[in-house]
Amino acid sequence: xxMRQLTCTLFLAGACFAGVTMTEGTKLRLRLExxxxxxxxxxxxxVEFAVAEAIEVDGTVVIKEGARATGTxxxxxxxxxxxxxxxxxxxxxxxxxxxxxxxxxRYTLMKKSGESHSVRTGIITAGVAVAxxxxxxxxxxxxxxxITINKGxxxxxxxxTAHMFADPKPPVTVSxxxxxxxxxxxxxxxxNHxxxxxVTSPTAGADIELNGQFVGNTPTTLxxxxxxxxxxxxxxxxxxxxxxxxxxxxxxxxxxxxxxRAAAGGAR
Numbered sequence: 001x002x003m004r005q006l007t008c009t010l011f012l013a014g015a016c017f018a019g020v021t022m023t024e025g026t027k028l029r030l031r032l033e034x035x036x037x038x039x040x041x042x043x044x045x046x047v048e049f050a051v052a053e054a055i056e057v058d059g060t061v062v063i064k065e066g067a068r069a070t071g072t073x074x075x076x077x078x079x080x081x082x083x084x085x086x087x088x089x090x091x092x093x094x095x096x097x098x099x100x101x102x103x104x105x106r107y108t109l110m111k112k113s114g115e116s117h118s119v120r121t122g123i124i125t126a127g128v129a130v131a132x133x134x135x136x137x138x139x140x141x142x143x144x145x146x147i148t149i150n151k152g153x154x155x156x157x158x159x160x161t162a163h164m165f166a167d168p169k170p171p172v173t174v175s176x177x178x179x180x181x182x183x184x185x186x187x188x189x190x191x192n193h194x195x196x197x198x199v200t201s202p203t204a205g206a207d208i209e210l211n212g213q214f215v216g217n218t219p220t221t222l223x224x225x226x227x228x229x230x231x232x233x234x235x236x237x238x239x240x241x242x243x244x245x246x247x248x249x250x251x252x253x254x255x256x257x258x259x260x261r262a263a264a265g266g267a268r
Contacts, residue, residue: 020165022055022062025109025158028095029053030069032153038086039146041076044236046207047090052154062098062165068214069095069105070207072236074122079146088147089122092157097165100213104160123155194223195246199231201256206235218256 030049049069054061075089094102107123199208201218208216209232215222218233226248233240233256240256 020057020060020062022057022097022103022159022163022165024160024162026055027109028055028063028069028105028157028159030092030095030155030157032149032151032155035148035151036073036088036090037146037148038076038088039078041073041088041090043073043076044238045073045076046234046236047071047073047092049092049095049155051095060165062163063095063103064098067096067098071123086146088149091122092155095159096214097163099165101163102214103163105157106160107157109158193248194225195248195250195252197222197224197229197231197244197246197252197254199233199254199256201233201235201240202258203235206233206238206256208233 029052031052033048033050036047047070049071051063051065051067051069054065055063069092071090071092073088073090075087077087079086092105092107094104097103198221199218204218206218207214208218208220208222209230210222210224211230212232224246226246228243228245231242231244231254235256235258238258240258242254244252244254246252
């Protein structure tokens with residue numbers, strides 16, 4: 001053989017999950033990754049969290065410490081006249097598992113009869129358990145002022161569905177080639193077998209999902225194998241989807257667009 005090929009396959013989370021199942025109602029502690037205020041937050045805005053403590057099942061880490069979780073601002077407006085305080089509330093919607101899948105969460109250990117995880121209430125409305133670290137949320141202390149919830153506050157929530165982990169399909173294969181002694185004539189350079197797909201959106205930082213898995217935020221360029229792919233861009237409650245077919249060496253530009261949310265009418 002002229003070449004000996006060393007192939008390194010990158011698996012999601014770098015672990016084998018065959019036969020591992022995380023039960024519904026598994027408790028998670030999530031840490032708020034940003035400070036949010038009623039004076040600046042907007043309804044529908046994505047709220048970022050991180051998993052504070054890893055979750056293991058049968059000795060396998062199924063949700064990593066620091067894994068991403070997201071929520072949505074459900075109510076937000078600033079302080080008003082006559083000493084009326086601002087209002088701020090948000091949901092926690094989903095958490096990223098070690099296999100790259102999103103798992104929905106809820107606020108109580110037991111699911112209420114007929115309850116669907118697609119219907120969300122806010123943190124304050126739901127009465128979710130809050131660990132006051134590093135500082136208590138200011139909404140507990142302020143009267144007639146804007147509400148601020150500090151980065152670092154943690155919340156206890158529960159998985160809303162059971163989740164079975166399977167051996168992940170390798171999304172990327174990286175090959176390194178170790179050449180043998182050079183032949184008489186150098187081989188022709190290898191062709192570019194991937195397509196470059198650039199995804200942008202009117203609001204930077206929107207979530208990008210490729211074939212149902214989170215892969216980054218806008219703007220970014222994805223290098224995809226030839227074939228059909230489903231691209232989804234999420235910005236809070238706004239959603240944009242496109243199915244594309246790419247060929248080797250092609251370059252594609254996608255711009256996610258969504259209808260502007262109508263401004264709320266009248267004083268609240």
